[in-house]
Amino acid sequence: MSKGTVVLAYSGGLDTSCILVWLKEEGYDVITYLANIGQVEDFDAAKKKAESLGAKKVFIEDLRAEFVEEFIWPSVQASAIYEDRYLLGTSVARPCIARRQIQIARQEGAQYVSHGATGKGNDQIRFELTCYALYPEVQIIAPWRIPEFYNRFVGRKDLMEYAEKHGIPVPVTPKAPWSMDANLMHISYESGILENPKSHAPADLYLMTKSPEDAPNSPDVLEIEFKKGVPIKVTHVKEGKSKDTPLDIFSYLNEMGGRHGVGRIDIVENRFIGMKSRGIYETPGGTILYHAHLDIETFTMDREVRRIKQGLGVKFAEMLYNGFWYSPECEFVRHCIDKSQESVEGKVQLSVFKGQVYILGRESPKSLYNEELVSMDVQGDYDPCDASGFIKINAVRLREHHRLQGEHHSKH
Numbered sequence: 425m426s427k428g429t430v431v432l433a434y435s436g437g438l439d440t441s442c443i444l445v446w447l448k449e450e451g452y453d454v455i456t457y458l459a460n461i462g463q464v465e466d467f468d469a470a471k472k473k474a475e476s477l478g479a480k481k482v483f484i485e486d487l488r489a490e491f492v493e494e495f496i497w498p499s500v501q502a503s504a505i506y507e508d509r510y511l512l513g514t515s516v517a518r519p520c521i522a523r524r525q526i527q528i529a530r531q532e533g534a535q536y537v538s539h540g541a542t543g544k545g546n547d548q549i550r551f552e553l554t555c556y557a558l559y560p561e562v563q564i565i566a567p568w569r570i571p572e573f574y575n576r577f578v579g580r581k582d583l584m585e586y587a588e589k590h591g592i593p594v595p596v597t598p599k600a601p602w603s604m605d606a607n608l609m610h611i612s613y614e615s616g617i618l619e620n621p622k623s624h625a626p627a628d629l630y631l632m633t634k635s636p637e638d639a640p641n642s643p644d645v646l647e648i649e650f651k652k653g654v655p656i657k658v659t660h661v662k663e664g665k666s667k668d669t670p671l672d673i674f675s676y677l678n679e680m681g682g683r684h685g686v687g688r689i690d691i692v693e694n695r696f697i698g699m700k701s702r703g704i705y706e707t708p709g710g711t712i713l714y715h716a717h718l719d720i721e722t723f724t725m726d727r728e729v730r731r732i733k734q735g736l737g738v739k740f741a742e743m744l745y746n747g748f749w750y751s752p753e754c755e756f757v758r759h760c761i762d763k764s765q766e767s768v769e770g771k772v773q774l775s776v777f778k779g780q781v782y783i784l785g786r787e788s789p790k791s792l793y794n795e796e797l798v799s800m801d802v803q804g805d806y807d808p809c810d811a812s813g814f815i816k817i818n819a820v821r822l823r824e825h826h827r828l829q830g831e832h833h834s835k836h
Contacts, residue, residue: 427451429480430536430565431529433521433551434458436470440540441592442583443567444477447538452565457483457528459521461491462608462675473593481532485524488608492670495520496609500713501653501768502761503721503734504741509691511707511714512744513610518550519749525551526558538565543574546696550747557750602629608674610687610707621692621702632678632706636685636779643777644680645784648716650772653765655713661773674709681708685779696746715781716772724767724790733764 430447434440434456447454456474460467467484474482495516504512529537537555541547543566552564567573577583580599587594602616611632617623627635649657658673659666660680667676681687687708692700722730736757743754770788774781796804 429453429534431455433539455481460486463606497654502737502740506741506745511710517607522554543568553747613704633682639684643775651769653768677709684776687711
């Protein structure tokens with residue numbers, strides 16, 4: 425008798441294929457779900473594989489458009505960046521994937537959901553907090569936290585033996601000595617030989633970007649138009665080619681950034697679960713948008729509003745990284761950031777060249793930049809004597825600070 429129905433987040437790889445068969449062994453009816461969020465994947469082959477392994481149903485869901493519009497765009501508005509360097513490509517994909525998993529579970533009357541995330545990583549938290557937020561009654565089966573499972577499958581060799589025993593097709597090509605996660609936003613690489621933080625990444629690791637030294641010897645100049653803090657059009661200035669739908673815009677920026685080796689980083693970051701990990705990331709389109717959005721935002725946003733918004737952006741990035749997209753506090757912060765973007769519109773021209781993004785110019789109907797006021801050649805409405813007040817106020821503060829410091833040191 426079946427223990428119930430479980431919706432498994434399935435990749436078609438060795439781990440989740442073994443989990444599929446293991447769940448069936450444990451007495452569950454298994455529905456597999458594979459999200460298309462822009463990764464290179466043979467979805468038909470994955471579907472046939474799941475069916476051959478006994479999946480009750482197989483869902484292949486194209487989430488690319490909603491991934492860009494509902495998840496990447498709010499991250500662009502926030503200038504979301506974790507620990508000053510990571511643009512959160514994996515983090516932002518997880519609530520998108522898990523949301524659809526829960527929709528399928530509800531639709532199919534499934535009492536359980538399952539995933540193949542490791543017990544040492546952040547993804548288990550991101551998936552499960554989303555599931556509990558959107559389907560509070562759901563029960564989660566996390567094999568890599570179940571002793572009977574992880575003690576049975578200590579390493580890849582155990583999984584391979586299990587696969588051969590149960591007729592699970594095994595990879596015919598050697599596995600890369602690192603793990604990889606790919607989506608429209610980025611590709612991440614970690615584990616294996618990369619766990620030594622001193623080891624340099626092999627040249628053949630990168631799949632999304634050219635090496636900057638092998639990139640073209642002339643730049644591509646792009647113009648990106650924003651409205652309410654999100655891009656609505658990108659144009660190649662020389663070729664006249666343009667894209668104006670969210671998915672096309674982001675895909676084109678990936679293409680241009682990848683061609684010029686833009687968006688590579690190699691970092692050690694702090695995982696939410698309490699350990700440091702080394703990650704290598706390629707985020708070509710996201711890196712271009714980060715710089716372009718930052719430029720048009722400072723051009724159009726009030727100084728004090730932007731100071732508050734910067735703090736909210738840091739908080740948003742932490743919540744996103746830690747898996748709290750569907751928390752009330754994250755919803756509140758997203759609402760505040762969205763409000764801050766009402767006047768963030770205009771066009772930014774930039775060049776991409778040899779791994780770098782160079783801002784060339786900008787224009788906006790909502791610019792707060794006053795060329796006449798700032799000009800060194802025109803007096804305008806500004807009285808230079810107005811600066812005296814700023815100087816006097818701060819001079820008093822600085823004099824008093826250093827006087828008290830001097831008295832303190834003379835006593836000691």
